[in-house]
Amino acid sequence: MKNNIKILIGMISVVFVILLAACGKPSVESSAKLEKQSQNNNLSQKTKDDSSNDDSIENSSNTDAYNNDTNEKVDPSNNVPAKDEDSSNHNAAVSLKDEYLKKLNDTKKEMDEMKPTDSSTFAAKKVEGDRFDIWDGLLNEVYGVLKEQLSTEEMDQLKIEQRNWIKYRDNTALEASQKYKGGTQEHLEYVAVLANLTEDRCFQLVGDYME
Structure with missing residues (x-):
């Protein structure tokens, strides 16, 4: 078991x-x-x-x-x-204004350095006559540029203003020369004032009207 x-x-x-x-x-x-x-x-x-x-x-x-x-x-x-056409034209116009302002300033500097060759009244009148011719030429040049830039209405208004200014310039120069009426300084003063006022007008037209 x-x-x-x-x-x-x-x-x-x-x-x-x-x-x-x-x-x-x-x-x-x-x-x-x-x-x-x-x-x-x-x-x-x-x-x-x-x-x-x-x-x-x-x-x-x-x-x-x-x-x-x-x-x-x-x-x-x-x-x-890229600049659009309007912007490009505007910049070109501004550059033109700057160009003329520089040209006027350079001319003024040259004119200020001009001196008579001697102490005679004739030599002094020669300098002032040259100054007036140069500034008058620049005034006509600026006026021609404004004809291209301004509208017809603006140019018509400027023509009226310019005629009045010419009368003012000539009368002012004549009045100034009367201080020396009959003397050798009479014509010298007349031309000197013409030159100074024409110089001022060039800067005024470029500054106020040119774009």
């Missing part, structure tokens, strides 16, 4: 060991599969990360290129906006 019990216990032990081994084998295989799947997942994730990094670099490069292109378009030192 005792032997039978021992045999039975032994058989149960063997069966138990077999069952235990059978259950353990799938567990090992499952672990291997899980490990392999984990490795595949890691590899897949790494591939995605690498791909994402590549895309990020490419996008960054494209963005830089776009920014560079944008910077070049808005850089005022490299791209000057």
